[in-house]
Amino acid sequence: MFNNNMILVVIPARGGSKGIPRKNLRLLDNKPLISYSIEVAKASQYVDDVVVTTDDSQIALIAEKFGASVVRRSEELSNDDALLDPVIHDAMIQKEKLAFDEYDIVITLQPTSPLIKTETLDESIEKFEDFSLDSVISVVDDRHLSWGYDENHQRYFPNYIERANREDLPKSFKETGAILATRRHFVQENSRLGTNIDIVEVSREESVNIETYEDWWLAENYLRKKKIALVVNASNEIGTNHIDRCLAIASKLVFHEVLFLVDEHYQLGVDIVCKSNYSYKIYEDLGDLFKILNEYGPHIVVNDILDTSEEYISDLKEHGYFVVNFEDLGVGSGIADVVFDDLYEHDLSEENVFTGYKYFILNDEFYYQPAKIITNDVNRVLVAFGGKDTHNLTELVIDSILSTNYNGRIDVIVGLGYEGLEELISKYESNPLIQIYRNVTNISEFMFKADIIFTSANKSIYEICSIGIPTICLCNDVREETHSFVSQNNGFINLGLGEVVEKQDIIDEFINLVNDYELRRQLHERMLSIDLRYGFENITSVVEEEYRKFEFNKISKRSDYEDIQ
Template sequence: MSRDNLKLLFIIPARFGSKGIPRKNLKILNGKPLIFYAINNAIKIPYKKEVVVTSDSDEILSMATKFGAKAIERPAELADDQTTLDPVVFHAFKTFSTDVKFDYVVILQPTSPLLSVKSLENAIEFIFLNKNIDSLISVKEERHLSWKYKNGEYVPDYKERKNRQYLVPKFVETGGFVISKSKFISENSKLGDRVSVWNLPQHESVDIDDFDDWNLCENYLNRKKVLFVVSGYKEIGLGHVYNVLAIADELSNHELHFLVDKNSQLAFQKIKENNFNVTIQDKESLSKCVVDLKPHLVINDILDTKAEYIKKLKKNKFKVMNFEDLGEGSRYADVVVNAMYDSNKTVRKNMYFGSDYFCLKTEFYFTNPNKFSSVVSNIVISFGGVDPNNLTLLCLQSIYDFCVSNDIEICVVTGMGYNLHQTLSGFENIKIIKNTSHISTYFNKADIIFTSGGRTTFEAAILGKPTIVLCQNEREMTHYFLNKNKGIINLGLGNKISKNSILNNFKNLIDDSDKRNKMHNFQLSHNLAYSKKNVIKLINNLVST
């Protein structure tokens, strides 16, 4: 028998009575009646087939025909609570197999709306190719320490306590489907002699029995694929990576993917380190990589975009959101967030400027700022994930001797892209923290922070830290937060600042406790606590349309 001649009978049992969820099979789930999902799966299978719904409800049968299924009215004796599935399936099979010989019967439960066409088609292909299997049942894998009730007490149902991944798996039927050779369908059974199982992905195995199951399915069906396209390499640092990682923390209800351009091996490593699904550009055109991934929403954090790139994304009907984008492509994006730039600019309706839209790492929102200290005893030097100009070394050369003489502790925090630690070897009395996952801990201990003009200025601000800034490049010089923030002393381009200037500004700030206190209070006055929520609201608006 060839695939071309294979004939399938899909039987979908859908009784009206449901105690847990009234009118369950007709209840609207993500815009469609529950019965729709099983019918739609069956219709999309590319074999010769009949799709049949058997029910005791005229309303269900009428709805089923609207979606392309044929209807069988179930006899009253097969519609009570005591009736098992076997005689119901057999009745439908007898009714439709009089004139047509079916090779396999596929029983689909309408209570498994997350079952995918791909999984169902693969299972049919599997049983067709493996002639020694008579029936195939959908299951889910479970690995949990379980207990059982025996002789009046609860006892372990395992021999040895192990981590979950080392336990012997158990396979539990999901109710998603049963596929059987037609010759084994009888009034008392739907299974053949040789039964095997088909392990479904965990989310496809949900069987709706109560409202908790229903809500879980609703959540999954509302999930959208969100693709972060991000750059991060030595010349531009890892600020864009930290930005999208901070956003990803808030989007657990969506399917998240990351794509980095071919120059961004550092970004790839950092995202991989956080256990996200990330790929690196493998085609000449970045837009082709995006199109292949078929996202609902594309979030670009790659600096200025070109019009051609954004137009290609929009042509594929993707929603597009850009960060820190002053390029021509920003004209064509649905939303552009430029938190680093002046919020008072005259801008297009799709653009959002200023600190109200800055996304801090999650740890900063849950760090209580330390009280202001009139005495400076601890400073932090941190120039981002890469520090391409080694401004870390410049600051140490400028202030190290003074700090040692005045018992001021120096904590140097470097990122994963910083590869010049050997240049710091001559400074014995410093603490170096490499690629930390909790930088807020060190920032919060500081009385003064030295940093560049990127996202760390916001991180210092939410903790109320007086900050001295040395910019890495001309673009950082344009960031409005540096120029309008009385909590920051902006010394300008780091590679043009003398060591004496750095030291003198540092000493003057130490000596002026009142100024530092005002800087501390001004930093805390920024309303950054809800800034990320504003961005998430914009994202949710995009994915819901």
């Protein structure tokens, strides 16, 4: 249809912008603002010529470097009061004189709309298949409850019949200014519109028109927006720590798009994500997972599923994804782009691995929990080993505490995987000092109220540290024993592997801690000297740096391939 039609895109860009000085040349996400509209137009399958009309030599230079031709406009057409109609008409006439031919369709493409897509431009052009159509303009759905003002009666009035939710209101369109396409004979010095007009509706993102610094900020964030797939599981056996971390990450990625991917065999994970209101998909096996990933097209794939295989991570890399893993001691960690492990130490020679408390992400509830105030008396103890507690350290610690003359309250929180709950309740139900809970949603409150905590060397020790409660730690397994953060230097009494700890050792440490106010105060101060509130920022900083390298390497490989071709 368009083979016999000459199509010209005119990009008006004067140098004297007021709201944001020199905005057409300023770097938006590391590229001149004007480059976006030029690249969109040049990528169109229909556009024949792209011309920038300007009064500015620097704009002309940059425009030519990005592949556009340039026409100069007069001073009269460059002042603050100049309208676009005569500017576009002048550019069209100049180009036609150079081409010794007339164009059929002339399109105004504003450089202040950098987020418009080539697909949208092509859609606008394709509408001219209707030979009765004169012009096409880009619009955005702007329906809302609006009000007008009656100057004669000096009163306000509603522009609607009855109040309703926005989505129930009739569509109301606002011009975005990004695209105005018209047949050539309607391009006059005082108008660019015919009488039969159609629209092309664009998204909120594409509708951004940069007039203010707030618009610039919005466009910059849209351009930096990434699609992030979070592959994560949760179950009674592995607990909810992994999914809690991913939810905490997702809550902070407000400028990015996230999709949770959960194995259908982990029903607890499915239930938690379903209740979170984030977008999610359930996969059956790895083949199904890759099918979903290919349809979604993420920039970054995050795995919080413990140890990964070389085959799985290799497949992700072959698909071109940037891969971030958490708590991965598997073979796959060696070929992931970045691995974070706040709990367990890796081989420090591995350049892609970042370990330690700096990369722990506190759950939101701990950001607003005040520090514990250490008092002389110990009136409340919390026992919380989480997970399955395979060696039943919970019962061992309760019995140890009851073997002393401590007569305060004991709060006990067991994990979803704990199998002896009924027996535990039956054993201690006659003791009014003991309260047993499962799957609490406000653990920060329990921690804050405790004077001493017994726990294992899992992520809870960081949460405890952020509040500053003296803690005795018994490791659940050999893997937890490698968690070097759990030391007296950081405010913890670490008794080592729980299954080999003698009951008397627990009793002795507990009695000593209860009776030694000064020791509890020192442990408290050591904990609070460690800043745990910037884990997400530290992770983001690493990912952004490594992602830049990843993108640069992709561009370099593409350039090398093109050179060979």
